[in-house]
Amino acid sequence: MDIGILVKEGPYNHQASDTAYKFAKAAMKKGHRIDAVFFYNDGVNNASKDMDPPQDDRHIGNRWVELCQKDKIPMMVCIAAAKRRGIVDDVLIDCGEITGLGNFTDIAIRNDRLMIFGD
Amino acid sequence: MDIGILVKEGPYNHQASDTAYKFAKAAMKKGHRIDAVFFYNDGVNNASKDMDPPQDDRHIGNRWVELCQKDKIPMMVCIAAAKRRGIVDDVLIDCGEITGLGNFTDIAIRNDRLMIFGD
Amino acid sequence: MEDDEIVKKIMHVMRKAPHGTIYTYEGLEMILIMAAYDQDISVAFIDDGVYALKKDQDTEGLEIKGFSKTFKALDGYDVENLYVDQVSLEERGLIEDDLLVDVEVLSSAEIGKIMTEQDVVVHH
Amino acid sequence: MEDDEIVKKIMHVMRKAPHGTIYTYEGLEMILIMAAYDQDISVAFIDDGVYALKKDQDTEGLEIKGFSKTFKALDGYDVENLYVDQVSLEERGLIEDDLLVDVEVLSSAEIGKIMTEQDVVVHH
Amino acid sequence: MLHTINKSPFGNNSFETSTRFFQPGDPVLFIEDGVYAVQANNKFSGTLAKVQKNNPVYVLGPDLNARGIGNIAEGVTSIDYEGFVELVEEHQVNSWL
Amino acid sequence: MLHTINKSPFGNNSFETSTRFFQPGDPVLFIEDGVYAVQANNKFSGTLAKVQKNNPVYVLGPDLNARGIGNIAEGVTSIDYEGFVELVEEHQVNSWL
Numbered sequence: 001m002d003i004g005i006l007v008k009e010g011p012y013n014h015q016a017s018d019t020a021y022k023f024a025k026a027a028m029k030k031g032h033r034i035d036a037v038f039f040y041n042d043g044v045n046n047a048s049k050d051m052d053p054p055q056d057d058r059h060i061g062n063r064w065v066e067l068c069q070k071d072k073i074p075m076m077v078c079i080a081a082a083k084r085r086g087i088v089d090d091v092l093i094d095c096g097e098i099t100g101l102g103n104f105t106d107i108a109i110r111n112d113r114l115m116i117f118g119d
Numbered sequence: 120m121d122i123g124i125l126v127k128e129g130p131y132n133h134q135a136s137d138t139a140y141k142f143a144k145a146a147m148k149k150g151h152r153i154d155a156v157f158f159y160n161d162g163v164n165n166a167s168k169d170m171d172p173p174q175d176d177r178h179i180g181n182r183w184v185e186l187c188q189k190d191k192i193p194m195m196v197c198i199a200a201a202k203r204r205g206i207v208d209d210v211l212i213d214c215g216e217i218t219g220l221g222n223f224t225d226i227a228i229r230n231d232r233l234m235i236f237g238d
Numbered sequence: 239m240e241d242d243e244i245v246k247k248i249m250h251v252m253r254k255a256p257h258g259t260i261y262t263y264e265g266l267e268m269i270l271i272m273a274a275y276d277q278d279i280s281v282a283f284i285d286d287g288v289y290a291l292k293k294d295q296d297t298e299g300l301e302i303k304g305f306s307k308t309f310k311a312l313d314g315y316d317v318e319n320l321y322v323d324q325v326s327l328e329e330r331g332l333i334e335d336d337l338l339v340d341v342e343v344l345s346s347a348e349i350g351k352i353m354t355e356q357d358v359v360v361h362h
Numbered sequence: 363m364e365d366d367e368i369v370k371k372i373m374h375v376m377r378k379a380p381h382g383t384i385y386t387y388e389g390l391e392m393i394l395i396m397a398a399y400d401q402d403i404s405v406a407f408i409d410d411g412v413y414a415l416k417k418d419q420d421t422e423g424l425e426i427k428g429f430s431k432t433f434k435a436l437d438g439y440d441v442e443n444l445y446v447d448q449v450s451l452e453e454r455g456l457i458e459d460d461l462l463v464d465v466e467v468l469s470s471a472e473i474g475k476i477m478t479e480q481d482v483v484v485h486h
Numbered sequence: 487m488l489h490t491i492n493k494s495p496f497g498n499n500s501f502e503t504s505t506r507f508f509q510p511g512d513p514v515l516f517i518e519d520g521v522y523a524v525q526a527n528n529k530f531s532g533t534l535a536k537v538q539k540n541n542p543v544y545v546l547g548p549d550l551n552a553r554g555i556g557n558i559a560e561g562v563t564s565i566d567y568e569g570f571v572e573l574v575e576e577h578q579v580n581s582w583l
Numbered sequence: 584m585l586h587t588i589n590k591s592p593f594g595n596n597s598f599e600t601s602t603r604f605f606q607p608g609d610p611v612l613f614i615e616d617g618v619y620a621v622q623a624n625n626k627f628s629g630t631l632a633k634v635q636k637n638n639p640v641y642v643l644g645p646d647l648n649a650r651g652i653g654n655i656a657e658g659v660t661s662i663d664y665e666g667f668v669e670l671v672e673e674h675q676v677n678s679w680l
Contacts, residue, residue: 120575122574127583134518135492138517138518141567142567142570142571144567145566145568145570146571146574149571149572151571151575232574232578233579234579234581235581238493238583
C-alpha cells in the first residue's frame with residue numbers, strides 16, 4: 001500500500017511526531033511504501049536542523065533525516081506554515097524541502113491512505 | 120508593580136503570544152514595569168528571528184524585538200527547552216538571550232506578579 | 239500529472255474554536271488550495287468548529303487577522319458541501335441564522351455516514 | 363543576590379497526562395531547578411496530572427525518555443508538599459497505592475484554599 | 487486570587503475543574519477561547535450561574551468580539567486589557583492552562 | 584472506517600463526540616493519551632461499554648505501557664504498531680484530533 005503522512009504538531013511538545021515515526025517504520029516493515037511526510041501547522045518545526053535533545057532521549061530531527069536519506073522518503077514542509085514560524089531554508093534538516101499545499105493535495109489524492117498525526 | 124511574564128506556547132499556533140503581548144502593553148501603559156519575558160515549552164519558538172507572516176497579519180517576532188529594544192524588556196529563552204526544539208543562537212531574535220530556569224526562578228521570586236500565558 | 243483523472247472524496251473537519259488556536263485558519267487555507275484540484279470536497283463543522291461560522295466576528299481588538307468571511311468564498315471555489323452537526327449547534331445555543339454561510343444542518347449519524355464514504359478525512 | 367532573603371510560596375500544578383504532551387516532563391524539570399532556591403514549593407496533581415504519578419510506567423516501547431521515577435527524587439530536594447486532588451483520583455479509578463510517591467490526598471476545596479495562599483501558581 | 491480560564495468549556499475540562507477550587511469571592515476572568523463559557527443560553531449556563539453565586543465573573547471583551555459572541559450571561563462584566571491589568575493589580579493570579 | 588482517538592477523555596471531548604459519529608462495525612483505536620479511555624473502572628467505562636456493543640475496540644499497547652495502565656476493560660484488544668498498520672490496511676482512517 002502507498003501511504004502519505006501528515007504531521008501537525010512540533011517535536012517533543014506533542015507525541016504526534018513520535019507516533020508518526022513509529023507508524024512509518026512499522027508500515028515499511030510490513031512492506032508498505034511511505035510516499036512522503038508532510039509537515040503542517042506547528043508540525044513544520046520538525047524540520048529544524050538544530051535540535052539537540054539530552055543524550056538519553058530520542059533525536060526527532062535525526063529520525064526524519066534517516067527516513068529521508070535511508071528510505072528515500074521526501075520530507076515536505078508547508079511554505080505558508082513555515083514562513084509564519086520562522087522555518088526557512090537555512091534551518092532546514094538535510095533533504096527537507098519547503099513546498100506548497102498543492103503538493104500535499106497530490107499526496108492526499110495519490111496514496112491509498114493518508115495518516116494524520118497531531119494534537 | 121513589577122511583573123514577570125512566562126509564555127508557554129509558540130507564535131501563531133496558539134493565542135498565548137498575542138495575549139501576553141497585549142497584556143504587557145496595557146500594563147506598561149498603566150505604569151507597571153515588565154521585568155522580563157521568559158519563553159518555555161514550545162514558547163521558545165517565539166524567539167525565532169525568521170518569522171515572515173503574511174503582510175496583512177501581525178508580526179509576532181517583531182513585537183518581542185520592539186518590547187526588548189524600545190522598552191528594554193529582556194527576552195529570555197530556556198536553554199533546555201530551546202535545545203530540544205532547535206532554537207539556537209543563530210536563529211535568535213535581536214536581543215533574545217538563551218538562559219536557564221534559574222533565571223526564571225529569580226523572575227518568579229522577585230516580581231509582584233508572574234503572568235503565565237499558554238494553552 | 240498522473241493524478242488528473244482521480245477524483246477522491248475528501249472531508250475536512252473543523253472541530254476547534256477559531257482564534258485561540260490556528261487550526262481553523264490554516265485548515266481553511268488548506269481547503270482553498272485543495273479546491274483548485276477538482277476533488278469532491280466537503281467540510282463538516284462539529285463541536286467548537288461551528289463557532290468558526292459565527293456571524294459578527296471582529297478580531298480588530300486582538301490585532302489578529304480575521305478570516306471568518308473567507309468561509310463565504312468557499313462557494314465560489316465550488317466547495318458547496320458544508321455540513322453542520324445539529325447537536326453541536328444546539329449545545330452552543332446557536333441557530334442556523336447565527337451562521338455566516340448557508341449550511342446543511344445534519345444529525346451526527348448522518349454526518350457519520352458521509353464520513354465513512356470518504357477516501358480522506360482531515361481534522362483541523 | 364538581591365533575592366536571597368525572599369521566600370515565596372510557589373505551587374506547581376500538574377493537570378495534564380504524561381507522554382502525550384511534554385508539559386508534565388518540562389514542568390518537573392522546572393520544579394527540580396526551583397527546588398535549589400530555598401523557596402516554599404508545593405506540587406498539586408489535578409485531573410490527568412494524577413496519572414503522572416501512576417506506578418509501572420514503561421516508555422521503552424515508545425522510545426521516549428521516561429521520567430516518572432524522577433518524582434521520587436523530589437523528596438531529596440526538599441519538595442515534600444505533594445497534594446493530590448481526591449476527585450481526580452476517584453474519577454480515574456485510582457487509589458493512593460497506585461501512586462509512585464507518598465502524597466497528601468485532599469479535597470478540591472482544601473487544595474483551593476492552599477492555592478489562594480500562594481504567591482505564584484504555575485500550571486504545567 | 488484571580489482565576490483565568492482560556493479554554494473553551496466544550497472542548498476542555500479546565501472550566502469545570504477550576505470551579506471546584508475557587509474560593510468564595512475570587513474573581514474569575516475568561517479569556518481567549520475561554521470566553522465561550524459566558525455566552526448566554528449555552529450548555530454551560532448552569533455551571534456559570536453557580537459560579538456567579540460566589541464569584542464575580544469577568545470576560546475579556548476583545549476576545550468576545552473576535553468570536554462574535556454578543557449575547558452574554560447577565561452579571562458578567564466585560565473588560566478590556568487595561569481592566570485585566572487592574573484585576574491583576576488587586577490579586578495574585580492563577581491561570582488554569 | 585478506522586477511528587483513532589489520541590486525547591484523554593478526561594481533558595478533552597474528542598472521545599465523547601466521536602462516539603456520535605461511529606457507524607456500526609467501525610473499529611476504534613485509542614492511541615497516545617487516548618488510551619486512558621480503556622482503563623477499567625474509570626469514569627468513562629460506561630461510555631466505552633456502549634461503544635463496544637457496536638464497535639470493536641483496540642488500544643495501542645506501547646502507549647498503555649508508557650502510562651502504566653495494566654487493567655483494561657474486557658473485550659478491548661491491545662495491539663502494537665504492526666497491528667495498527669494492519670487495521671490501516673483494512674480501513675480508511677479518521678483521526679479525531
